[in-house]
Amino acid sequence: QFHMIKHEDLTWSESLGQGSFTHIFRGSKTDQRDGVTHSTEVLLKVLDANHKNCWESFFEAASLMSQISHKHLLLVYGISVHKSKNIMVQEFVKHGALDLYLKKSTSVSVSWKLDVAKQLACALNFLEEKNIAHGNICAKNLLLAREGDPSTDNSPFIKLSDPGISMALLGKDVVLDRIPWVAPEVLNTLEIELECDKWSFGSTLWEIFNNGEAPLQGLDPIHKQQFYEHFSNLPALEWTELADLISQCMQYQPELRPSCRSIIRQLNSLITSGNTQMYTSPFMVT
Numbered sequence: 001q002f003h004m005i006k007h008e009d010l011t012w013s014e015s016l017g018q019g020s021f022t023h024i025f026r027g028s029k030t031d032q033r034d035g036v037t038h039s040t041e042v043l044l045k046v047l048d049a050n051h052k053n054c055w056e057s058f059f060e061a062a063s064l065m066s067q068i069s070h071k072h073l074l075l076v077y078g079i080s081v082h083k084s085k086n087i088m089v090q091e092f093v094k095h096g097a098l099d100l101y102l103k104k105s106t107s108v109s110v111s112w113k114l115d116v117a118k119q120l121a122c123a124l125n126f127l128e129e130k131n132i133a134h135g136n137i138c139a140k141n142l143l144l145a146r147e148g149d150p151s152t153d154n155s156p157f158i159k160l161s162d163p164g165i166s167m168a169l170l171g172k173d174v175v176l177d178r179i180p181w182v183a184p185e186v187l188n189t190l191e192i193e194l195e196c197d198k199w200s201f202g203s204t205l206w207e208i209f210n211n212g213e214a215p216l217q218g219l220d221p222i223h224k225q226q227f228y229e230h231f232s233n234l235p236a237l238e239w240t241e242l243a244d245l246i247s248q249c250m251q252y253q254p255e256l257r258p259s260c261r262s263i264i265r266q267l268n269s270l271i272t273s274g275n276t277q278m279y280t281s282p283f284m285v286t
């Protein structure tokens with residue numbers, strides 16, 4: 001399943017924030033390899049004590065991530081259990097969550113965003129080929145390992161984080177709050193299928209091209225539920241071809257959503273389409 005890490009091998013540094021069920025800290029882990037002590041910087045994700053009933057799902061998420069390896073999937077070193085604390089020990093990803101990075105950054109180019117989108121599509125394609133649904137695709141769960149440098153056109157590098165607690169265990173209010181990332185059919189089934197990740201991909205694309213602004217952020221849970229009941233769509237982006245890809249992914253009928261291969265093909269044509277210039281520098285508008 002996964003590696004158990006001794007609590008005494010962990011060092012705790014500062015808190016880096018709080019999720020809905022977890023608290024994250026910077027830290028380090030030491031381990032002996034061929035007689036040499038190594039210290040590795042890690043991210044310590046602690047399951048809140050008052051969500052103890054979720055620990056199996058918490059561990060299941062960790063176990064999923066440690067059983068498959070891909071360059072765009074977060075590396076989970078293992079689990080540590082100490083007294084009542086359940087801790088997931090993850091690789092420390094240098095620049096943290098993408099949503100916060102996009103909100104803070106001003107000069108993120110269209111080609112930078114398309115590059116990130118394509119990396120996420122590749123991670124999803126890898127999961128699709130293994131018939132594994134992630135279930136929690138959103139910009140908050142995309143971690144930025146490398147910023148990429150606009151001047152040297154060095155490209156960014158992202159890692160998809162663990163899926164977190166399974167939908168079935170979340171309260172209805174938490175599921176409603178995940179609108180519009182959670183696919184509409186999940187509200188009835190609470191089951192996560194591959195098609196759900198396509199819907200979430202569309203919502204995450206919208207986030208990335210709206211500089212980390214959360215879609216429907218102003219709506220309360222009731223109005224979020226009505227958004228689905230009325231078969232509403234997110235406001236279309238100016239870039240029509242990109243808006244089309246988002247609406248293909250966010251179709252209410254799961255079987256009509258595109259395959260990952262199709263998503264990657266369409267992203268590739270957007271990358272080569274030259275539109276990136278037009279949307280990048282205002283002086284280039286033809």
Ligand SMILES: N#Cc1ccc(Nc2nc(N)cc(-n3ccc(CO)n3)n2)cc1
Pocket residue numbers: 016019024043074090091092093094095096097140141143161
């Ligand atoms: N300032 C700052 C700063 C904060 C975090 C990191 N690094 C990191 N590494 C991970 N493995 C996971 C995460 N996460 C952050 C939110 C979530 C959601 O679950 N994960 N952040 C780097 C810089």
